[in-house]
Amino acid sequence: MKVAKFGGSSVASAEKFMKVADIVMADQERRIVVVSAPGKRFKDDVKMTDLLIALTNQILTGNSYAEEFKAIIVRYKEIADGLKIKSYICDEIAENLQDIIDTYKEDANRLLDSVKASGEDNNARLMAFYLQSLGLKAQYVNPKEAGIFVTDEPGNAQVLEQSYRELANLRKREEILVIPGFFGYSEQGNIVTFPRGGSDITGSIVAAGVKATMYENFTDVDSIVCVNPTIVEKPKDIKEITYREMRELSYAGFSVFHDEALHPVVSQKIPVCVKNTNNPQAPGTLIVAERDYLKQQVAGIASDEGFCSIYVSKYLMNREIGFGRRLLQILEDEEISYEHTPSGIDDMSIILRKCQLTNGKEERVLERIQKELKVDDVKVQYGLALIMVVGEGMTSSVGVAAKATNAFAEAGVNLELINQGSSEVSMMFGVKETELNKAVQSLYKAYFEQPVSALTL
Numbered sequence: 001m002k003v004a005k006f007g008g009s010s011v012a013s014a015e016k017f018m019k020v021a022d023i024v025m026a027d028q029e030r031r032i033v034v035v036s037a038p039g040k041r042f043k044d045d046v047k048m049t050d051l052l053i054a055l056t057n058q059i060l061t062g063n064s065y066a067e068e069f070k071a072i073i074v075r076y077k078e079i080a081d082g083l084k085i086k087s088y089i090c091d092e093i094a095e096n097l098q099d100i101i102d103t104y105k106e107d108a109n110r111l112l113d114s115v116k117a118s119g120e121d122n123n124a125r126l127m128a129f130y131l132q133s134l135g136l137k138a139q140y141v142n143p144k145e146a147g148i149f150v151t152d153e154p155g156n157a158q159v160l161e162q163s164y165r166e167l168a169n170l171r172k173r174e175e176i177l178v179i180p181g182f183f184g185y186s187e188q189g190n191i192v193t194f195p196r197g198g199s200d201i202t203g204s205i206v207a208a209g210v211k212a213t214m215y216e217n218f219t220d221v222d223s224i225v226c227v228n229p230t231i232v233e234k235p236k237d238i239k240e241i242t243y244r245e246m247r248e249l250s251y252a253g254f255s256v257f258h259d260e261a262l263h264p265v266v267s268q269k270i271p272v273c274v275k276n277t278n279n280p281q282a283p284g285t286l287i288v289a290e291r292d293y294l295k296q297q298v299a300g301i302a303s304d305e306g307f308c309s310i311y312v313s314k315y316l317m318n319r320e321i322g323f324g325r326r327l328l329q330i331l332e333d334e335e336i337s338y339e340h341t342p343s344g345i346d347d348m349s350i351i352l353r354k355c356q357l358t359n360g361k362e363e364r365v366l367e368r369i370q371k372e373l374k375v376d377d378v379k380v381q382y383g384l385a386l387i388m389v390v391g392e393g394m395t396s397s398v399g400v401a402a403k404a405t406n407a408f409a410e411a412g413v414n415l416e417l418i419n420q421g422s423s424e425v426s427m428m429f430g431v432k433e434t435e436l437n438k439a440v441q442s443l444y445k446a447y448f449e450q451p452v453s454a455l456t457l
């Protein structure tokens with residue numbers, strides 16, 4: 001049994017729905033289909049989830065939401081009309097959305113989560129209806145009925161273990177089951193969404209629950225490529241990659257697959273295959289437990305902008321017991337999450353996304369660090385980009401790090417920070433945002449265009 005998840009780009013229009021149906025019909029093993037809300041049809045299009053967020057904002061600010069509501073229904077209607085399926089389904093979608101608004105309009109968090117979830121929910125109903133219209137024995141299954149139970153944190157759900165037991169029952173069902181991605185139900189009975197891009201997570205949970213032989217993740221590219229394709233032209237495809245490598249790369253910038261979508265399938269070693277809805281014959285990228293890394297130690301180079309660093313220095317910091325804890329406590333008090341904390345004898349830096357320091361948090365944090373920790377210096381440096389070089393073979397190989405530093409030197413890029421050691425499969429580098437492209441291009445050349453020369457220990 002295979003679980004096939006179709007991302008927003010694969011269900012964005014009637015034409016894409018038809019491709020999905022062909023893919024489902026081409027393999028009898030594809031028994032469970034997980035769908036996202038309609039995504040972008042062209043570069044500047046707006047995803048359904050963003051339309052739904054805009055609708056919620058209008059409601060919460062007390063403004064008229066008629067226009068936003070209409071735009072949502074029009075998107076579904078265009079799909080339904082293109083598929084020549086009965087238009088009453090769109091009336092049902094409109095009623096369902098209005099019900100959600102009326103029920104939750106006094107509770108901002110619940111309203112937002114329920115409205116966002118309706119994007120996938122209504123799309124799954126539409127998909128099931130379409131597959132039925134083609135004569136397939138297909139059935140929409142709500143996540144509550146399927147048994148997807150999650151923590152009660154709006155917009156940030158995590159799966160509860162009991163879900164896997166419940167989901168196992170789906171194996172007995174004979175129909176093609178269509179499940180909406182992106183949300184589950186809390187034990188309190190609330191609809192709760194995963195973080196953005198979370199339909200990948202639903203697909204993985206369902207695959208683990210039914211003990212699928214394969215989790216197929218359909219998107220709009222033939223395979224995952226080893227570096228951001230907007231920085232390097234036509235980079236190499238990744239044919240095979242391990243769960244650990246993929247998680248690191250996803251977290252550090254490969255937005256094609258959600259980093260939290262690996263954990264559920266890892267313990268059962270269910271292979272994940274990322275494939276193209278527009279070219280399903282292409283083999284795609286296989287994500288597995290182990291790979292032969294001797295031929296290619298580095299699997300990929302991920303990068304992302306928008307970071308900053310809080311630099312703190314104090315003479316004899318190393319001897320001050322509890323300094324690190326008190327520093328991080330200040331961040332915790334402000335609900336700031338950080339990424340890395342490289343440190344020296346008298347210095348420590350905290351690397352975080354710059355969006356974490358908005359709404360006066362920067363001023364408050366700096367003041368408290370200065371006052372409570374009596375530091376010699378504290379400052380924030382903006383414009384930082386992080387690059388993550390990831391590969392299973394790296395820690396057991398000589399010369400992999402040297403290749404990176406040589407590549408930075410050749411590109412004339414100054415390294416702001418290096419962090420290696422905590423992770424067995426990655427090395428992290430910080431550079432100025434303005435130097436990011438040069439740095440990544442040079443690293444790509446070093447790791448993917450030159451013959452493997454590192455010695456294996």
Ligand SMILES: Nc1ncnc2c1ncn2[C@@H]1O[C@H](COP(=O)(O)OP(=O)(O)O)[C@@H](O)[C@H]1O
Pocket residue numbers: 006007008009010036039197218219220221223224225226227228229253254255256257
């Ligand atoms: N390393 C990468 N390899 C392939 N695609 C990538 C990579 N990094 C980012 N992407 C982008 O991810 C997109 C697919 O992800 P996403 O838009 O979330 O798809 P979906 O709508 O199917 O969920 C691709 O179109 C591509 O632009």
Ligand SMILES: N[C@@H](CC(=O)OP(=O)(O)O)C(=O)O
Pocket residue numbers: 006007008009036037039047049050119181182195196197198199200
């Ligand atoms: N629709 C949600 C969830 C999701 O996974 O979407 P996509 O498959 O388009 O990444 C979002 O936009 O975040």
